[in-house]
Amino acid sequence: MSVTAPSATDSLRLDGLGIGDLAEINLEVDPGEVHCLSGPSGSGKSRLLRAVADLEPHGGEVWLGSQAQSSLPGHEWRARVMLVPAESHWWADSVAEHFSDAAPADLEALGFGLEVLGWQVSRLSSGEKQRLALLRAVSREPAALLLDEPTANLDDATTRRVEAWLVARIRERGWPVIWVAHDRSQIERVARRHLWIHAGRLVEEEQGAWT
Numbered sequence: 587m588s589v590t591a592p593s594a595t596d597s598l599r600l601d602g603l604g605i606g607d608l609a610e611i612n613l614e615v616d617p618g619e620v621h622c623l624s625g626p627s628g629s630g631k632s633r634l635l636r637a638v639a640d641l642e643p644h645g646g647e648v649w650l651g652s653q654a655q656s657s658l659p660g661h662e663w664r665a666r667v668m669l670v671p672a673e674s675h676w677w678a679d680s681v682a683e684h685f686s687d688a689a690p691a692d693l694e695a696l697g698f699g700l701e702v703l704g705w706q707v708s709r710l711s712s713g714e715k716q717r718l719a720l721l722r723a724v725s726r727e728p729a730a731l732l733l734d735e736p737t738a739n740l741d742d743a744t745t746r747r748v749e750a751w752l753v754a755r756i757r758e759r760g761w762p763v764i765w766v767a768h769d770r771s772q773i774e775r776v777a778r779r780h781l782w783i784h785a786g787r788l789v790e791e792e793q794g795a796w797t
């Protein structure tokens with residue numbers, strides 16, 4: 587049976603997801619929307635993203651449009667529902683080997699010149715790695731994004747720059763996005779919904795309630 591690739595206009599739905607201390611997580615992220623996820627250290631944010639990416643065994647089901655996670659091999663699911671972990675993975679020596687296509691305009695928007703493609707991965711700072719890992723994920727044309735503290739290693743000005751670039755891509759491509767974030771002003775800028783992990787459940791935080 588052939589599988590039709592879902593378009594980037596599908597919603598991402600967690601249906602009774604359970605992993606670790608988290609149980610019966612139900613969540614629907616519409617195309618082009620960002621739902622931010624916060625919670626204390628160790629509360630299970632990264633594990634939740636890993637379950638949605640099918641990197642850890644879990645209860646319940648995840649849907650991308652009408653496609654169930656359990657109906658696809660993990661690597662095919664992850665090509666569509668793409669996780670950008672807090673610590674990015676690099677498997678070759680040079681930056682260029684990780685990109686089949688990197689638009690100069692995107693590199694510039696993230697603060698790089700074209701010469702970055704010739705750099706060795708070993709010389710990259712943590713913030714450079716983080717920005718390039720985001721570009722790598724976005725340039726693979728996923729159908730949904732899972733972002734684990736994508737601006738954690740960046741100064742304020744670079745955070746704003748990366749954030750603006752990311753949000754523009756998300757709106758343009760229509761990706762549903764779950765974004766782990768702690769900075770309240772960032773969450774207010776990027777998210778339609780803000781969810782906290784509290785006592786093993788997701789609790790809604792009203793936007794604009796932090797003033």
Ligand SMILES: Nc1ncnc2c1ncn2[C@@H]1O[C@H](COP(=O)(O)OP(=O)(O)OP(=O)(O)O)[C@@H](O)[C@H]1O
Nearest residue numbers: 606607625626627628629630631632633634642672
């Ligand atoms: N494979 C695993 N099996 C069992 N427990 C795990 C596994 N991976 C992580 N944990 C535990 O699950 C809990 C949640 O971990 P997780 O990495 O999701 O936390 P987090 O909310 O992302 O924290 P932080 O904000 O510190 O990154 C932690 O107590 C961690 O030690």
